[in-house]
Amino acid sequence: MTLDILRPYETLHDLPAGKLLFREGEPADGVYVLHSGGVALAFSNKPMVVLGPGEIVGLTTVMSNRAHDCSAVTHGACVVGFVEKAVFLRLLDEQPALWLTVLRMISENINACWQSMRALAVR
Amino acid sequence: MPSPYNLEVEYNCSECHVRADRLFCNMSPDAVAALDAVKFTGLYPKGSLLFVEGEEPRGVFILCSGRAKLTTSSTEGKTLIVKIAEPGEVLGASATILGKPYEVSAETIEPSQLNFVKREDFLKYLNTHPEACLHTARQLSEKYHSAQREIRSLGLSQTTSEKLARLLLDWCDRGGESTTKGIRLKVLLTHEEIAQMIGTTRETVTRLLSDFRRKKIIDVKGSSMFVISKPQLEHLVSV
Numbered sequence: 001m002t003l004d005i006l007r008p009y010e011t012l013h014d015l016p017a018g019k020l021l022f023r024e025g026e027p028a029d030g031v032y033v034l035h036s037g038g039v040a041l042a043f044s045n046k047p048m049v050v051l052g053p054g055e056i057v058g059l060t061t062v063m064s065n066r067a068h069d070c071s072a073v074t075h076g077a078c079v080v081g082f083v084e085k086a087v088f089l090r091l092l093d094e095q096p097a098l099w100l101t102v103l104r105m106i107s108e109n110i111n112a113c114w115q116s117m118r119a120l121a122v123r
Numbered sequence: 124m125p126s127p128y129n130l131e132v133e134y135n136c137s138e139c140h141v142r143a144d145r146l147f148c149n150m151s152p153d154a155v156a157a158l159d160a161v162k163f164t165g166l167y168p169k170g171s172l173l174f175v176e177g178e179e180p181r182g183v184f185i186l187c188s189g190r191a192k193l194t195t196s197s198t199e200g201k202t203l204i205v206k207i208a209e210p211g212e213v214l215g216a217s218a219t220i221l222g223k224p225y226e227v228s229a230e231t232i233e234p235s236q237l238n239f240v241k242r243e244d245f246l247k248y249l250n251t252h253p254e255a256c257l258h259t260a261r262q263l264s265e266k267y268h269s270a271q272r273e274i275r276s277l278g279l280s281q282t283t284s285e286k287l288a289r290l291l292l293d294w295c296d297r298g299g300e301s302t303t304k305g306i307r308l309k310v311l312l313t314h315e316e317i318a319q320m321i322g323t324t325r326e327t328v329t330r331l332l333s334d335f336r337r338k339k340i341i342d343v344k345g346s347s348m349f350v351i352s353k354p355q356l357e358h359l360v361s362v
Binding site: 043044048059060061063064065066069070092093096099100102103104106107108109110111113114115116117118120 | 195196197203205216217218220221223226227249250253256257259260261263264265266267268270271272273274275277278322
């Protein structure tokens with residue numbers, strides 16, 4: 001399974017470094033598939049993690065139907081594909097194969113968080 | 124009817140009266156019946172180790188009642204509580220989905236009812252029930268956001284007193300009860316466990332709580348803590 005399912009529904013953006021994708025507190029209106037470059041997630045204006053190609057930015061926010069709890073800013077030049085929330089959720093309904101990828105991605109994100117917490121705890 | 128550990132036990136998910144309030148279990152009757160067919164109900168006393176960090180994933184535990192702590196340990200043996208799991212949470216889902224060792228350990232901190240689903244059964248269940256995928260994704264997303272909050276607290280707090288203040292404020296927001304004496308928090312964690320939640324020592328937690336009491340920020344009566352001055356706690360949190 002692959003994120004190629006999303007490709008026909010993406011609006012591609014070629015972005016320079018420092019471009020804001022979304023701001024902390026804003027409602028999630030869709031997901032950003034990162035094709036190249038990186039996106040930094042910042043909490044209270046402090047960058048905490050940089051996501052790389054193949055990641056979906058804003059995924060957990062869309063899934064939990066909440067406002068963004070961080071801001072996302074391009075980290076260097078990058079290409080992202082934006083998929084509207086309603087379209088993304090409809091695709092999940094229509095293409096169950098997409099679910100496994102989504103669940104795996106969120107699981108990887110959680111594991112990364114727990115590894116960070118372990119590192120922070122032993123400082 | 125008497126039951127082990129005085130738990131109110133529900134063996135049949137389809138008849139569970141709190142199912143509608145639970146993020147994962149609130150599914151259609153068909154999906155719940157399918158879950159019933161693959162789950163094993165277990166009753167556990169306080170202190171039961173469900174799985175340990177580094178262990179190959181055997182499956183998921185759905186916490187029906189009680190609470191469990193999720194912990195991770197450094198190679199130096201320092202333990203950090205990454206989350207206190209509440210009823211309705213699915214434990215071990217990320218490892219089970221990824222087929223990678225559990226990243227954390229899970230241990231009950233109260234007598235608990237847990238429904239266990241073997242890994243192969245859970246994956247089959249997800250493959251055949253997209254609705255369960257949605258509920259699992261929501262559940263995992265909430266866990267992710269909760270972990271992010273903890274990282275923010277651990278990473279951005281300048282002092283241990285700030286970390287403790289953040290923890291108490293979080294408890295106020297999530298389960299605090301307004302009373303005439305202040306916001307009442309039912310604290311079932313030991314000072315050692317609170318220390319493990321904010322990455323410090325038991326001695327520091329005891330000292331800081333005494334300090335908060337002296338400054339009339341909190342008061343403690345038995346297992347209840349009263350936050351008398353929430354603004355003072357907020358003042359300690361600089362971020």
